[in-house]
Amino acid sequence: MKRTFLITGASKGIGRALSERLARDGHNVVGLARSSGDTTFPGTLVSVDLTDREGTQAVLSDLDARFEFDGVVNNVGFVQLSPLGSIDLDGLDRAMRDNLAPAVQTVQTLLPGMRKRGWGRIVNLSSLVVLGVAQRSTYAAAKAAMISLTRTWALEL
Template identity: 75%
Template sequence: MTQRTFLITGASKGIGRALSERLARAGHQVVGIARRTDDPTFPGTLVSIDLADRDATDKGLRELTSRYAFDGVVNNMGFVKLARLGEIELDDLDRTFSTNLAPAVQTAQALLPNMKEKGWGRIVNLSSLVVLGVAQRSTYAAAKSAMISFTRTWALELADSGITVNSVAPGPTETEMFRENTPVGSEAEKRFLSLVPMKRLGKPDELAASVEFFLSEPAGFITGQTLYVDGGASIGKAAI
């Protein structure tokens, strides 16, 4: 097995943390970006960068790409602000788009030259089941729909370079961010579970396993695809 070096955003918690552990166990080098880096148990190198700050992100990525020859990136970091139509603040709309989308573009572009030089690379974008429609998530769903568009467009642009681009769209997954908006036993949790044929939440490690596959050597002929990992919640819904 070839040892690879992967960059993961939002690596300290949830799916990002589970993926970091999986990749490290498989012998890969993991560099994670997070706001807080005071975790000695992280299975790799954890770097503090505020991805909502474009200048700080550019500076941090320049430093990282000078130190590591990255083989791929997982754009896992996300931000959600709940609001129904009629209550959406335009500042929140701007922040949701900027925070979810700009870092994905910045990381992909920062790593692209090295991946092109190697003739091998992986980009995996985290989207969400909410792109198919979930109340109070207009802005988040729009941003995550854009991640799918990024995936398809970048896959076409990079198809002959040895770099694949895919996305994973999680259903309700028991991460810290999910619980911030969906407390245990809440009506929101009941609504989400009613959408899932398996009648349970996903586990971060289950989502991480699908991302790990897209990063692997055997996934080299798959590009531009979005995989819903959602306990069957997307079955019967209109696909994008």
């Protein structure tokens, strides 16, 4: 069955590989990234800065009206290195906000449609840094929170 998936951070790296894999398996892919001019992207690539809440919500609402999404891969992630002793509190806020808000926004926007159609999948990317890697305090905290979101949503859904 052909499904439609949204992938954040889809233009390169893991997001791009997932996009190509899903497209190869016959699915529709809508990718989000700041850059959008890549004509080789295996689907629809939409430009948005996922750290811009209002801009992101406008794009998500528009896409939700144009596509019937069956799933979302919350792939985008932001790393900021800082050893203990140099952790900037604004950087901590930014790490939590930038890593978590886009995932909450995609899911809350797409969930009503997936519920209505009676089928949906949410895939969240975390990282092994949650087990502890030097200089990754803020990134690891955000990625650990991503696991908490995933477990909570699994229970709620």
